[in-house]
Amino acid sequence: MIRTHSEDRSLISWLIMQERVLRLWIEEALAAAPADGRFIAELENHHDWLAGQIARLQQRNAA
Numbered sequence: 001m002i003r004t005h006s007e008d009r010s011l012i013s014w015l016i017m018q019e020r021v022l023r024l025w026i027e028e029a030l031a032a033a034p035a036d037g038r039f040i041a042e043l044e045n046h047h048d049w050l051a052g053q054i055a056r057l058q059q060r061n062a063a
Contacts, residue, residue, distance in 0.1 A: 022047045
């Protein structure tokens with residue numbers, strides 16, 4: 001699918017908001033239940049993936 005520049009900007013904005021929410025969720029989970037390492041690891045893995053996708057899209061739009 002071919003996206004317009006405007007659609008890419010909207011997608012990046014949405015992904016950035018998701019990344020922020022996920023980061024806050026990780027912080028809350030660490031504060032509430034630091035013993036649940038598997039859950040935290042899964043959240044952190046998803047956060048890392050999401051941050052990578054944001055960086056990829058931002059780099060593509062900068063070109």
